[in-house]
Amino acid sequence: MSDVALRMEHIYKKFRKGETYNSLRDLLPAMTGKMFRAQELNADDKREFWALQDMSFEVKHGQALAIIGRNGAGKSTALKILSRIMKPTKGRMIVNGRLSALIEVTAGFHPDLTGMENIFLHGTILGMSKREIQSKLDQIIAFSGIEEFINTPVKRYSSGMYARLGFAVAAHVDPEVLVVDEVLSVGDYVFQQRCMDRIRSIIKSGTTVLFVSHNLKSVTEVCDRALLLEHGKTVMIDDTDVVIRKYLNTGPTVDTPQENKPVYISNVKVRGHDRERTSFESGQTAWVDVEITARERVEKVAVVIWLRDETQYEIFNTSTERLGCAPITLQPGQSYRCSFELTLNVAHGTFGLCVGIHRYDLQKSYDKQVPATLLFIGSTMAVRGAVNCFPKIVEQGLCDAEAGERPVYIDQPTQRS
Amino acid sequence: MKEELKALYKYRELLYMIAYRDIRVRYKQSIMGFFWAILMPILIVMSGVVVRYAYALATHAPLKTSDIASVAIKSVPWAFVVSSIRFTCNSLTGNRDLVVKVYFPKEIFPMAAVLACLFDFFVAYAALVVLLIFMKIGTSIYLLWVPVLLCTLVLLCMGIGMLVSAASLFFRDVKYIVEVFLTFGIFFTPVLYDVSMLGSRGKWLLLNPIAPLLEGLNTAIAHHQSPDVHWYLYSLGFSLVVFSSGFVLFKDLEPAFAESI
Numbered sequence: 001m002s003d004v005a006l007r008m009e010h011i012y013k014k015f016r017k018g019e020t021y022n023s024l025r026d027l028l029p030a031m032t033g034k035m036f037r038a039q040e041l042n043a044d045d046k047r048e049f050w051a052l053q054d055m056s057f058e059v060k061h062g063q064a065l066a067i068i069g070r071n072g073a074g075k076s077t078a079l080k081i082l083s084r085i086m087k088p089t090k091g092r093m094i095v096n097g098r099l100s101a102l103i104e105v106t107a108g109f110h111p112d113l114t115g116m117e118n119i120f121l122h123g124t125i126l127g128m129s130k131r132e133i134q135s136k137l138d139q140i141i142a143f144s145g146i147e148e149f150i151n152t153p154v155k156r157y158s159s160g161m162y163a164r165l166g167f168a169v170a171a172h173v174d175p176e177v178l179v180v181d182e183v184l185s186v187g188d189y190v191f192q193q194r195c196m197d198r199i200r201s202i203i204k205s206g207t208t209v210l211f212v213s214h215n216l217k218s219v220t221e222v223c224d225r226a227l228l229l230e231h232g233k234t235v236m237i238d239d240t241d242v243v244i245r246k247y248l249n250t251g252p253t254v255d256t257p258q259e260n261k262p263v264y265i266s267n268v269k270v271r272g273h274d275r276e277r278t279s280f281e282s283g284q285t286a287w288v289d290v291e292i293t294a295r296e297r298v299e300k301v302a303v304v305i306w307l308r309d310e311t312q313y314e315i316f317n318t319s320t321e322r323l324g325c326a327p328i329t330l331q332p333g334q335s336y337r338c339s340f341e342l343t344l345n346v347a348h349g350t351f352g353l354c355v356g357i358h359r360y361d362l363q364k365s366y367d368k369q370v371p372a373t374l375l376f377i378g379s380t381m382a383v384r385g386a387v388n389c390f391p392k393i394v395e396q397g398l399c400d401a402e403a404g405e406r407p408v409y410i411d412q413p414t415q416r417s
Numbered sequence: 418m419k420e421e422l423k424a425l426y427k428y429r430e431l432l433y434m435i436a437y438r439d440i441r442v443r444y445k446q447s448i449m450g451f452f453w454a455i456l457m458p459i460l461i462v463m464s465g466v467v468v469r470y471a472y473a474l475a476t477h478a479p480l481k482t483s484d485i486a487s488v489a490i491k492s493v494p495w496a497f498v499v500s501s502i503r504f505t506c507n508s509l510t511g512n513r514d515l516v517v518k519v520y521f522p523k524e525i526f527p528m529a530a531v532l533a534c535l536f537d538f539f540v541a542y543a544a545l546v547v548l549l550i551f552m553k554i555g556t557s558i559y560l561l562w563v564p565v566l567l568c569t570l571v572l573l574c575m576g577i578g579m580l581v582s583a584a585s586l587f588f589r590d591v592k593y594i595v596e597v598f599l600t601f602g603i604f605f606t607p608v609l610y611d612v613s614m615l616g617s618r619g620k621w622l623l624l625n626p627i628a629p630l631l632e633g634l635n636t637a638i639a640h641h642q643s644p645d646v647h648w649y650l651y652s653l654g655f656s657l658v659v660f661s662s663g664f665v666l667f668k669d670l671e672p673a674f675a676e677s678i
Contacts, residue, residue, distance in 0.1 A: 015676070021588075022587065022588060022589055022677070023588050023589045023590040024588045024590050024591065024594075025590050027588065080675065083519075083520050084520045085517065085518065085519070085520050085675045086672065086675050086676060087672035087673075099520075101518075101519070101520070103518050103519075104514065104518040104519075107514040107515055107517075107519055108514075108515060108519065110438055110442060112441075112445055113438065113441065113442065113445075117438075117441070120434065121434055121435075121438055124430055124431045124434040125431060125434075125515065125519055125521065126519065127521070129430060130430055130434075
């Protein structure tokens with residue numbers, strides 16, 4: 001067996017737009033009609049579109065590849081072709097080993113059966129043998145966290161419980177190739193964390209993983225390589241960081257044409273202590289220079305900057321107004337410049353620095369760039385999340401329960417450099 | 418086809434599991450439970466009694482217990498044929514999520530539907546055995562024909578099932594056409610009557626591949642004789658052709674299921 005686990009070679013997939021005939025009642029008249037009107041056949045060709053075009057990639061055993069792209073880019077189609085649910089129009093693919101897909105984790109459930117029965121049903125559907133399920137039963141139930149309700153029909157479950165049980169079964173299939181499609185959007189954050197941990201441990205055990213998610217944070221955590229899809233075409237395959245940079249940069253930055261705005265952002269620059277840069281170490285200081293220019297007279301405006309993490313969640317926001325500057329009034333043709341000093345107490349990752357011009361009371365937005373630029377934060381510290389609290393362990397040791405409520409500290413930790 | 422049958426064998430546990438699910442859900446949902454399995458056969462037997470009584474009046478021949486027994490013997494498998502074809506017809510469209518989202522050999526759905534109906538059939542047959550003992554029909558060596566005939570019937574139903582399930586996935590109105598055939602099929606199949614009642618022209622009815630199987634069951638169980646081997650071989654050949662062509666066609670269309678459903 002070669003070391004290639006997955007290979008797609010020039011895969012094309014064509015779909016039809018619009019209504020197709022799905023009853024004989026419609027089809028038969030249409031067919032007889034077509035015999036007399038040959039030109040209609042041409043109209044059919046126009047309704048076709050390519051969901052995937054010339055997709056080629058290769059994943060070696062034990063590697064993890066992410067596929068990222070906007071809605072409708074063809075990610076799910078690619079996964080469906082890989083998991084053999086759909087046949088490609090053209091092209092060849094190779095899958096070495098048992099493939100399991102975490103695509104729709106509750107697809108196999110029947111609402112009238114109990115949780116226990118559904119574990120067996122869903123497990124067999126996903127390709128496990130009865131004996132295999134039996135041996136993993138306790139683990140699956142423990143993972144789902146719904147021991148109490150395991151003998152209740154799943155139609156009485158909340159949607160969260162439903163999804164948790166589905167994921168619990170799917171996560172115990174032990175495949176050689178695992179395909180994960182956007183399943184982490186279910187459950188509360190505790191369960192999501194548990195899912196991520198499970199996926200990480202599956203990868204560590206040497207399973208090949210193909211990962212699709214809009215959550216770029218989990219993509220960076222799981223995969224070292226990524227493939228960027230746009231309208232069915234492969235834009236690039238490279239290191240995850242590089243691909244995410246490209247993906248975020250291709251997004252829409254300007255919402256309306258510049259010409260219509262009474263005041264617009266004319267320049268945004270990010271500097272370090274020495275020169276212009278966008279890569280920083282966690283904890284360093286950055287200066288953000290913003291220049292705005294007015295076309296018409298504008299009164300009482302403020303410059304707003306904010307930071308977004310990879311999930312587009314706003315983690316920081318400030319403005320000239322809030323930092324104590326007086327509202328700005330500009331005459332036509334006038335420019336205004338300000339410089340923000342930021343201490344980047346953020347964790348390792350890619351952040352979008354966004355800039356906007358608002359009226360001082362936030363009632364009106366004149367211009368914004370989302371993101372104006374990306375900041376790449378590196379860190380040598382082993383922290384995860386959005387912020388860096390610069391953690392240190394100052395005391396640690398075993399507790400002596402008999403000595404009272406306070407733990408007894410046996411030793412001071414040795415500082416790791 | 419050999420490769421595909423091998424793949425199907427690999428997934429046999431899933432086949433049982435889906436059949437088990439169908440049975441379990443059916444018996445859970447209906448309060449009548451097992452009564453459901455014998456409802457249709459009972460109604461067929463009752464209508465058979467009416468037909469036989471009318472026939473007896475017309476021919477001035479007395480109505481015998483064996484006549485009633487033969488109607489009962491044939492109506493249970495007929496009920497199986499009707500319900501399994503009706504059930505397979507919706508087996509793909511009713512499992513949309515699984516067809517679209519998970520990969521496995523999809524012929525499992527129509528096959529599991531037939532197996533689930535086979536369970537109903539056995540329940541009804543158990544009731545029939547009680548009835549036959551009560552009627553003092555007795556046993557003979559020819560009862561060994563029963564499993565052979567039943568296997569052929571299951572094969573035929575699975576073949577038809579694969580054809581209609583795939584057809585109704587692409588054309589939603591197929592199920593109405595199937596329904597019409599199932600409603601009037603009983604008049605073209607010797608269930609309420611015996612082929613012998615139609616004299617020499619009755620032979621034509623045996624061209625219906627289900628007819629020799631039902632007649633065979635009747636001959637073996639009620640009359641303690643061997644069924645007509647030639648007509649049985651005709652049914653067997655027919656069933657094999659339907660099954661294999663159904664299987665090949667189903668497998669041919671399978672890749673298009675996910676996008677057409």
